Amino acid sequence: MPGYALILALVVAGPLLCPGYLLLRDAVSTPRSYLSDGALGLTAAPRATPQDFAVALASGVLDGGVVVKTLLIVGLWLAGWGAAHLVATTLPVAGMAGQFVATTLAIWNPYVAERLLQGHWSLLVGYGVLPWVATSVLTLRSTNSAGWSGLFGLAFWIAMAGLTPTGLLLAATVAVVCVAAPGSGWPRWRCAAATFATAAISALPWLTAAALGASLTPHTSANTVGVAAFAPRAEPGLGTLASLASLGGIWNGEAVPSSRTTLFAVASAALLLGVVALGLPTVTRRPRAVPLLVLAACAVLVPAVLATGPGLGMLRAVTDLAPGFGVLRDGQKWVALAMPGYTLSAAGAVVTPRRWLRPAVTALTCCLTLIVALPxxxxxxWGRVEPVRYPPGWAAVAAVINAHPGTVAVLPAGTMRRFSWAGPAPVLDPLPRWVRADVLTTGDLVISGVTVIGEGDHARAVQELLLAGSDPSSLAAAGVAWLVVESDSPGDMGLAARTLDELPPVYRDQHLAAYRIGGESSDIAPNRRRATVAAHLAWLALLLLSGAGMAACRVRRHINQGEDTPLGGAAD
Structure with a gap:
């Protein structure tokens, strides 16, 4: 089954096997990245921790583009393989036929397509871990023999999902829900304690960064606008509920496969939900699977309710009161919680009609149906997710800044870029992930003509100085050491030409120009940086040690099984 899952993952992400870098909307990969204060989440909202920390370490050994593309493909592969493993342990009556259907649904669905197009590669890693988390907890609940192996497995998968805060919250939710499953193994309190302890260690990077980082000013107006802008979206012919139930409905209408932008979306939803519904009667009779089915229903219904007028109003009130709850704004991403329950139901589709159809025939029909639903x-x-090549000037500018690191301001104004060499979709500026220094970014996003204000007040103040054509000494006083102009991307330059006329370029080509300003940066206190690095290392230690423990337990189990088999042959 891992072989079939890998084939499907490569069919989906095949273009990423070509040389180049993933640069699409929120996805940014560069040849090298560094442990800057921004990467540690100390100078901006820690949304990408410990992801940036992990990629910075790995890119010191392996090209950063290879690291990101590999992790994305591994995430998809784990989703399919994990779904089959979940079926094997929770619904064994479905057999291999059911595992094939579960694997297909886990990889081949609108959620994967839309998050790929949005560039959420690390979220897809967390998504791929969910069935493994479910299997780990259900195994601990069902038998006492799991022991250290089960505990190491649970810790490893939760820590892996912790690559991003949302992934960790998804994994922890699945684990807590599975604790409710009946069983004679570990008691519920012990499973819950292991889950919370592991999740707490995995959350240390972004919790520490949020507590010790630069003060970020929440904007009430931004919360109000952002809640509406990031709400789930109804796809053609489908209401919001049906869009979410069919694993679609992302807020960004441009990050949607073409087949879901027409009335074919109705047929797509009907086919996917039809496969799930066919197996539902079988799965509901399995008490161990019921918690995941309830979670799937909640993962669809709750975001749908929050997308209504009263729901949006409540969400605005909550985010205004506690800005940290802004993580709930993108309601569609929480539909990932439905995947384990959906895959179990899809596997059950081969059991329900077996009086009339052989499971192999049903499995083939269901797999083809899921693929046809999203061709x-x-x-x-369809070629919209493919690697790009950076013009040589990017490496040259990064080298110049890295030789004398200091805070970098960037023009044109704005957070997103549209480069002629990177395709038609907007992308996050790659520069912050390519230099040792911190790059000022406001975090402002323009969605359907509406600007959602970010938390970067210092960056906004510097941006206003640039657009007003201020003297370079004003920029230096604001702590700016470098100014980079990305002339290949359209955007607001204001009166910045006045500032540039007073500065000799250190580097310039048709795409980029770098200017030395010479301001002194206000550094984060060393003790805060050390504490944040320690929190990241705690997460990394949990990931590596639990992974090693899980592998060691499996090797020991295989050795013991071999010793129990006469002459090393096959057991009877």
Whole structure:
């Protein structure tokens, strides 16, 4: 089954096997990245921790583009393989036929397509871990023999999902829900304690960064606008509920496969939900699977309710009171919680009609149905997800800044870029992930003509100085050491030409120009940086040690099984 899952993952992400870098909307990969204060989450909202920390370490050994592309493909592979493993342990009556259907649904669905197009590669890693988390807890609940192996497995998968805060919250939710499953193994309190302890260690990077980092000013107006802008979206012919139930409905209408932008979306939803519904009667009779089915229903219904007028109003009130709850704004991403329950139901589809159809025939029909329901997921969502090549000037500018690191301001104004060499979709500026220094970014996003204000007040103040054409000494006083102009991207330059006329370029080509300002940066206190690095290392230690423990337990189990088999042959 891992072989079939890998084939499907490669069919989806095949273009990423080509040389180049993933640069699409929120996805940014560069040849090298560094442990800057921004990467540690100390100078901006820690949304990408410990992801940036992990990629910075790995890119010191392996090209950063290879690291990101590999992790994305591994995430998809784990989703399919994990779904089959979940079926094997929770619904064994479905057999291999059911595992094939579960694997197909886990990889081939609108959620994967839309998050790929949005560039959420690390979220897809967390998504791929969910069935493994469910299996780990259900195994601990069902038998006492799991022991250290089960505990190491649970810790490893939760820590792996902790690559991003949202992934950790998804994994912890699945684990807590599975604790409710009946069983004669570990008691519920012990499973819950292991889950919370592991999740707490995995959350240390972003909790520490949020507590010790630069003060970020919440904007009430931004919360109000952002809640509406990031709300789930109804796809053609489908209401919001049906869009979410069919694992679609992302807020960004441009990050949607073409087949879901027409009335074909109705047929797509009907086919996917039909496969799930066919197996539902079988799965509901399995008490161990019921918690995951309830979670799947909640994962669809709750975001749908929050997308209504009263729901949006409540969400605005909550985020105004506690800005940290802004993580709930993108309601559609929480639909990932439905995947384990959906895959179990899809596997049950081969059991329900077995009086009339052989499971192999039903499995083949269901797999083809799921693929036909979303034909343009293949090959990078029909070629829309593919690697790009950076012009040589990017490496040159990064080298110049890295030789004398200091805070960097960037023009044109704005957070997103549209480069002629990177395709038609907007992308996050790659520069912050390519230099040792911190790059000022406001975090402002323009969605359907509406600006959602970010937390970067210092960056906004510097941006206003640039657009007003201020003297370079004003920029230096604001702590700016470098100014980079990305002339290949359209955007507001204001009166910045006045500032540039007073500065000799250190580097310039048709795409980029770098100017030395010479301001002194206000550094984060060393003790805060050390504490944040320690929190990241705690997460990394949990990931590596639990992974090693899980592998050691499996090797020991295989050795013991071999010793119990006469002459090393097959057991009877």
């Amino acid at each position: 343009d997921l293949a090959w990078g969502v």
